[in-house]
Amino acid sequence: MNESELKSIHDEARRKNIPLMKDDGMDFLIHYLEEHEHIRDILEIGTAVGYSAIRMAEVRWDMKIDTLEVNPEMYEQSLINVSQAGLSDRIACWLCDGAQFETEKKYDLIFVDAAKSQYRRYMEHFMRNSLPGTVFIFDNLAFHGIVDDNSISHNRSTVQMVHKILKFREHLLKDERFETVYYPDIGDGIAVAKRIR
Numbered sequence: 275m276n277e278s279e280l281k282s283i284h285d286e287a288r289r290k291n292i293p294l295m296k297d298d299g300m301d302f303l304i305h306y307l308e309e310h311e312h313i314r315d316i317l318e319i320g321t322a323v324g325y326s327a328i329r330m331a332e333v334r335w336d337m338k339i340d341t342l343e344v345n346p347e348m349y350e351q352s353l354i355n356v357s358q359a360g361l362s363d364r365i366a367c368w369l370c371d372g373a374q375f376e377t378e379k380k381y382d383l384i385f386v387d388a389a390k391s392q393y394r395r396y397m398e399h400f401m402r403n404s405l406p407g408t409v410f411i412f413d414n415l416a417f418h419g420i421v422d423d424n425s426i427s428h429n430r431s432t433v434q435m436v437h438k439i440l441k442f443r444e445h446l447l448k449d450e451r452f453e454t455v456y457y458p459d460i461g462d463g464i465a466v467a468k469r470i471r
């Protein structure tokens with residue numbers, strides 16, 4: 275897919291207020307993949323319209339991505355975009371709740387960019403699909419996304435969400451199964467957690 279086609283997916287999604295990863299977060303993720311050449315098999319939770327999956331798949335020709343999306347309209351659009359990008363053989367889009375997805379596969383990278391309140395659940399659920407060396411990347415661990423998200427009323431539910439994210443972040447930073455680096459100012463607060471045991 276050429277740059278202008280990719281840009282049009284990006285711009286169209288932004289125009290429709292589809293919550294793509296922030297641009298600096300996306301650049302960080304792509305740079306991470308470029309630097310870590312062993313990464314081939316990727317699981318993404320939170321496809322939206324497939325923009326991040328397409329960007330990741332374009333880093334190296336041998337990457338394979340499973341990407342999970344719970345919203346049927348997003349899923350349909352991601353199928354169209356992935357097909358237009360000529361990447362249907364390397365990006366598999368699944369319509370499902372991330373926490374319900376079952377596979378025997380082991381992934382090199384698990385990118386979590388979906389319902390913020392479920393991060394702990396996703397992490398534990400997908401431990402079985404990881405090995406020591408697998409990297410989990412979590413976006414949205416800062417609170418800007420919440421403040422900007424009009425679908426969440428800024429009241430008790432926001433407070434609960436902030437509390438959940440804080441708790442998850444603290445838990446992750448203490449979790450001895452991982453070596454974790456947290457980047458509060460990149461994307462919407464990105465953590466890179468490498469499984470070490």
Ligand SMILES: C[S@@+](CC[C@H](N)C(=O)[O-])C[C@H]1O[C@@H](n2cnc3c(N)ncnc32)[C@H](O)[C@@H]1O
Binds near residue numbers: 342348373
């Ligand atoms: C921040 S957007 C993903 C953006 C995408 N990664 C990108 O940057 O191009 C989050 C997406 O996760 C989806 N989502 C929310 N909860 C989910 C769940 N439990 N399982 C799968 N997808 C979910 C939402 O419908 C939304 O499309």
